[in-house]
Amino acid sequence: MVTLQAIKYCDDRLEILDQLLLPESCTYIPINNVQDAWAAIREMKVRGAPAIAIVGCLSLAVELRRLNAVHTKEELQCFVKEKLDYLVTSRPTAVNMQLAAEACVKRCIQLVSDATVDVNEAKELVIKHLEAMLAADIADNLAIGEHGAADITKKKGDKNNLRIMTHCNTGSLATAGYGTALGVIRSLHKAKVLDRVYCTETRPYNQGSRLTAFELVYENIPATLVCDSMAAAAMKEFKIDAVIVGADRVAANGDTANKIGTYQLAVLAKSHNVLFYVAAPFSSIDFEIATGQSIPIEERPHSEMTHTGTIRTAAAGIHCWNPGFDVTPAELITGGIVTEKGVFKPDQLVSA
Numbered sequence: 001m002v003t004l005q006a007i008k009y010c011d012d013r014l015e016i017l018d019q020l021l022l023p024e025s026c027t028y029i030p031i032n033n034v035q036d037a038w039a040a041i042r043e044m045k046v047r048g049a050p051a052i053a054i055v056g057c058l059s060l061a062v063e064l065r066r067l068n069a070v071h072t073k074e075e076l077q078c079f080v081k082e083k084l085d086y087l088v089t090s091r092p093t094a095v096n097m098q099l100a101a102e103a104c105v106k107r108c109i110q111l112v113s114d115a116t117v118d119v120n121e122a123k124e125l126v127i128k129h130l131e132a133m134l135a136a137d138i139a140d141n142l143a144i145g146e147h148g149a150a151d152i153t154k155k156k157g158d159k160n161n162l163r164i165m166t167h168c169n170t171g172s173l174a175t176a177g178y179g180t181a182l183g184v185i186r187s188l189h190k191a192k193v194l195d196r197v198y199c200t201e202t203r204p205y206n207q208g209s210r211l212t213a214f215e216l217v218y219e220n221i222p223a224t225l226v227c228d229s230m231a232a233a234a235m236k237e238f239k240i241d242a243v244i245v246g247a248d249r250v251a252a253n254g255d256t257a258n259k260i261g262t263y264q265l266a267v268l269a270k271s272h273n274v275l276f277y278v279a280a281p282f283s284s285i286d287f288e289i290a291t292g293q294s295i296p297i298e299e300r301p302h303s304e305m306t307h308t309g310t311i312r313t314a315a316a317g318i319h320c321w322n323p324g325f326d327v328t329p330a331e332l333i334t335g336g337i338v339t340e341k342g343v344f345k346p347d348q349l350v351s352a
């Protein structure tokens with residue numbers, strides 16, 4: 001199946017699809033170094049927790065390939081750590097970049113203490129470590145798709161006309177390919193058990209109407225766009241079987257930070273007796289924090305609420321509150337957390 005490609009990495013060249021220009025134009029822009037990646041992530045030219053980490057890491061691989069003047073492995077380790085620490089500051093809520101940075105620094109430390117590896121080999125091995133993320137993410141997403149589709153189908157008594165609601169964008173555009181929550185939807189469609197997907201607009205940044213709707217139309221998956229304020233009515237009217245969303249950071253107890261509006265969908269799902277799932281790779285799970293209370297929530301520019309493009313749509317002078325994410329308590333995740341290792345109840349994650 002042809003899917004959209006948010007990230008192109010070939011012959012040491014990195015390009016990303018500029019998501020600010022979607023759906024009007026599919027334009028790829030080069031990312032030549034860590035500074036370019038940091039700016040693209042910050043400006044949301046690339047977004048979505050896994051895609052942020054992959055672009056960050058690949059930008060470092062590109063920069064390392066072009067780097068000649070590194071004389072010792074210690075120097076290499078300092079260089080890599082400094083760049084990764086910088087990338088982690090690009091956006092605060094998604095944990096994937098932070099976990100990828102920690103894993104890469106750990107790899108550097110191993111290489112520094114391995115006397116059989118010289119500085120050039122160490123550099124090559126760090127690059128390989130960073131590059132491996134692209135293929136690993138696609139494999140994880142395919143597994144998430146299969147596990148999620150199997151679980152929903154089983155819990156809904158092998159129904160073959162499932163109606164699924166989703167939020168934000170969790171597809172090819174938010175990952176290396178296939179997607180997490182949207183990957184599960186793709187797998188349901190492939191298995192011919194999907195009647196229709198209902199995607200929310202996802203105000204104020206409209207990742208649902210601009211990006212998810214674009215992916216669904218692109219792949220001919222039957223889909224209906226609803227405004228966020230229609231979610232309760234749509235759940236009732238269309239007899240939604242399950243809501244499935246992605247995650248920016250899952251705490252050890254299963255509390256999940258995801259795009260603003262996710263929490264209200266979970267509350268609505270509970271009152272409509274609809275299964276609520278989170279789909280996320282283990283690279284989005286932060287076992288270092290016990291509950292969702294400690295997850296940092298990004299505050300976004302108020303102009304995203306007060307303007308549509310360049311046109312002001314809110315009264316000038318009004319005070320605004322624009323958190324980019326909210327936290328859904330674990331107890332509302334009734335379907336489970338779908339990962340590449342299987343589907344877990346939130347309280348099973350720590351032992352998974």
Ligand SMILES: CSC[C@@H](O)[C@@H](O)C(=O)COP(=O)(O)O
Pocket residue numbers: 047048049050094167168169170171174175179180181207245246247248258259260324
């Ligand atoms: C597989 S993407 C999961 C999440 O990152 C996604 O649902 C989300 O909240 C993205 O937010 P964004 O602000 O567009 O980066």
